[in-house]
Amino acid sequence: MATCTIPAIPNKDVSGDNLYAPRICNQSFINWAWSAHGFSKKYWDDGFGYDAVCNNTLPLCRTLSGIWLLNYSADDYWNEQWSNNILHWGRRYVRNQIDDLRAKCGDGTAIATAFSGFLGIGRRVELYLGFFYSSNVPARAETLIHEARHMGGKSHNANFPSGSAFGAGRSGADSSWGYNGAWMYGALYLWWFYADGRRTTAALRQSARQRANFVIDNAFATHPGFTIS
């Protein structure tokens, strides 16, 4: 068992935690999200927030904020048909793919890892301190999309290209936008959130635009050739 400490917490107005935390503090939503994503007390207790689900200093509330954003940012959020855009069905994809969501310490900077059932490790997604405390709320939603895509069986298939901020030649890139990998899923979600996100703010949408553009520039072996207008 690892023991870790809550780091200094970024401004909760800027990260969106003060906006979304009151929204998640709703028993009906908590009950649904808990079951639909496979939370369990064992992994969300002992400091991670089980006993204080509405406290936006703690990981559980901050995770539920990302899930709330994922579920209610389309104008007609209830319309989650696969024929719609990812702002609508992203939530459905995530809950279908993630059956076991765990809070862990990680190495102090790591965000998340998807275990898709290989190497004798059961299918699950682990979220780490970086997810809870380095990411703002839209970035947490993007991480859930990214990891869900890995749970869907799509690994990264290329090395980062020359000039990539992720480190040229390192593994972990997707070959192209058309590969439909985890980077594309995440960037496309952020892009839609920027373009048409509702029940949010201009600042959070702008932060999503910056992050999506960064992914588009740096995470594909071949630059897609476009940027967000």
Place this chain on the structure above:
Amino acid sequence: MSEETGPIPGSDMPDSLRLGAGPARLQFSPAGQVLMNYLAAINAAGDDADERYKVAVTGIREKAHDVIIEIARQENHCRAKDYSTRWGLIYAASELVHPAALPFFRSVVLTPIPPEESPDPHSFSTVAEETILRTTAVDGVARLASGGSKEAVEALFDFLDVPSLSVRRAAVQGLMGVKEGESLRGRIEERLCPEYRFLLDVRPIDVRKVTQITDPEKDLSDEGRRSNKPIAPDLMDRSVHRDSRADDHKSQGDDPPKGK
């Protein structure tokens, strides 16, 4: 962030999280207080959120010269890894839409990006976070440039030399976005090293024009395809249309936590 005992990736053992030190109480100058009011309003909720934001942005714009000094001071004193707060400060500077912000933007963009500190940049990258701060600053400059500031245009040209693909891309996009930006193409091409000239052909487009995921159901795992979990409960303003499955929240082994 301290790691008292080493993590074991993939371990089934639960971890434990302890409270850290609380935030220090800060004293603010009048400009600092105006800035804090702005940061509190940028993601405000409620019926009066728009009005609060308008008041807050008017407040920082009325004191732009003092506020930009405060922004620079706070950004400088922020923990380097407090990327969220630093981003908010740079975004605030861009919302000033004031030439007084230009030296601050230049300083942010031209400060070399520190070497990667993360052992696994795919998961978390300090270079990524630093880059996003800089592209946000570049966009602040682009906003000034599109408003007619010649100094801002020159700053964007200077940013073409920054060794970052994203910073260069944002600078090119900013230059091409100014009035008669197309006339700058030759100068941009001259300034960019050959391997980055493709950035002139990177098209700013709307999300509706980009290749979408046409059959996401196909991208599900077998387990995901079989999944039949209830949809999220409706928000209050639509609860009359609630899908009854949303109340079917049988837990997988233990009870959900209790909110207020």
